[in-house]
Amino acid sequence: MCSTFCSSIPRHLNLTSMMIMKPRAQAITEPPSRVGFLGIGIMGSPMAHNLLKAGVDVTIWNRTKSKCDPLISLGAKYKPSPEEVAASCDVTFAMLADPQSALDVACGKHGAVNGMDSGKGYVDVSTVDGDTSKLISGHIKSTGALFLEAPVSGSKKPAEDGQLIFLTAGDKNLYDTVASLLDIMGKSKFYLGNVGNGAAMKLVVNMIMGSMMASFSEGLLLGEKVGLDPDVLVQVVSQGAISAPMYSIKGPSMIQSRYPTAFPLKHQQKDLRLALGLAESVSQPTPIAAAANELYKVAKSHGLSDQDFSAVIEALKSKFQHSETN
Numbered sequence: 001m002c003s004t005f006c007s008s009i010p011r012h013l014n015l016t017s018m019m020i021m022k023p024r025a026q027a028i029t030e031p032p033s034r035v036g037f038l039g040i041g042i043m044g045s046p047m048a049h050n051l052l053k054a055g056v057d058v059t060i061w062n063r064t065k066s067k068c069d070p071l072i073s074l075g076a077k078y079k080p081s082p083e084e085v086a087a088s089c090d091v092t093f094a095m096l097a098d099p100q101s102a103l104d105v106a107c108g109k110h111g112a113v114n115g116m117d118s119g120k121g122y123v124d125v126s127t128v129d130g131d132t133s134k135l136i137s138g139h140i141k142s143t144g145a146l147f148l149e150a151p152v153s154g155s156k157k158p159a160e161d162g163q164l165i166f167l168t169a170g171d172k173n174l175y176d177t178v179a180s181l182l183d184i185m186g187k188s189k190f191y192l193g194n195v196g197n198g199a200a201m202k203l204v205v206n207m208i209m210g211s212m213m214a215s216f217s218e219g220l221l222l223g224e225k226v227g228l229d230p231d232v233l234v235q236v237v238s239q240g241a242i243s244a245p246m247y248s249i250k251g252p253s254m255i256q257s258r259y260p261t262a263f264p265l266k267h268q269q270k271d272l273r274l275a276l277g278l279a280e281s282v283s284q285p286t287p288i289a290a291a292a293n294e295l296y297k298v299a300k301s302h303g304l305s306d307q308d309f310s311a312v313i314e315a316l317k318s319k320f321q322h323s324e325t326n
């Protein structure tokens with residue numbers, strides 16, 4: 001029985017991966033007593049808030065200080081640099097926009113590396129490529145500290161609800177140490193082995209998601225042009241084999257040309273770009289993701305970077321198609 005089951009698991013995941021569902025009880029077992037959080041944006045803010053609500057001693061930093069104010073008023077401590085946060089905490093989380101900002105905050109002037117030491121840990125939950133993650137890991141580990149990459153699946157609402165999915169890789173000791181913190185912020189966590197595997201898993205998942213949203217956008221607009229009721233189309237899609245929460249959650253507002261930001265379009269395009277780089281590195285053809293990436297680039301060029309990624313549908317509307325060809 002086991003050999004049949006085990007042989008159905010991809011070989012590279014078989015020995016190093018495991019998924020642990022969130023235990024029902026939320027008890028914290030020996031958590032790090034002082035936790036840092038760098039990057040208080042759409043995701044970082046609710047994640048740090050959930051730690052605070054669970055009674056964790058949280059110290060925060062954000063490039064734009066004003067975004068820290070609501071959490072400070074709820075009891076978070078504040079330090080004026082990543083270095084000072086890392087120096088004052090046992091474990092520091094980072095939720096930054098992209099590879100460059102993740103690198104700057106970890107390794108730049110007054111970066112977290114300067115405050116790290118043996119006995120401390122750094123958990124990067126930003127979505128970056130494997131090479132960036134390995135670079136940050138190398139700098140952190142050169143101080144004697146431990147490193148875990150832990151990008152998340154799930155958006156603003158799951159972050160608020162403590163329902164994220166952590167895709168972790170790196171130091172298993174640190175994974176074990178922060179497990180109870182991940183359980184506060186998420187509903188499940190995967191440990192995937194060496195640094196780079198968490199980033200790769202995240203990029204593959206978001207590559208699929210970006211293409212799905214682009215395809216959904218085409219379907220909505222085609223349906224509308226041939227006279228179908230878009231609300232009924234969303235219902236039909238939501239009940240069949242291609243049903244995905246994303247369609248029923250985003251569809252109704254897309255029909256009204258509204259894109260309240262949960263996952264910024266610029267970050268989805270960044271993830272497609274990084275996923276295409278990953279595919280290139282192993283000569284894997286990804287023509288659908290490449291076409292989707294072009295669409296997100298068009299949307300960005302029309303000022304939609306900070307809208308939700310569902311705004312990619314705008315890039316398919318005739319006003320934008322015409323301006324592209326004129």
Ligand SMILES: NC(=O)C1=CN([C@@H]2O[C@H](COP(=O)(O)OP(=O)(O)OC[C@H]3O[C@@H](n4cnc5c(N)ncnc54)[C@H](OP(=O)(O)O)[C@@H]3O)[C@@H](O)[C@H]2O)C=CC1
Nearest residue numbers: 039040041042043063064096097101127155156262263267
């Ligand atoms: N939103 C979502 O649904 C999800 C996002 N992600 C990923 O999580 C990460 C954060 O996303 P999200 O919270 O949505 O994004 P936001 O744009 O809301 O937050 C980005 C954060 O990065 C900081 N930042 C950006 N550039 C720099 C820089 N040069 N130096 C220092 N700090 C910088 C921002 O600081 P400042 O406030 O000063 O601009 C902010 O704290 C991204 O990697 C994204 O791909 C993953 C899962 C879901």
Ligand SMILES: O=CCCC(=O)O
Nearest residue numbers: 127153154155206263
């Ligand atoms: O990186 C963003 C992912 C958003 C989601 O998983 O819903």
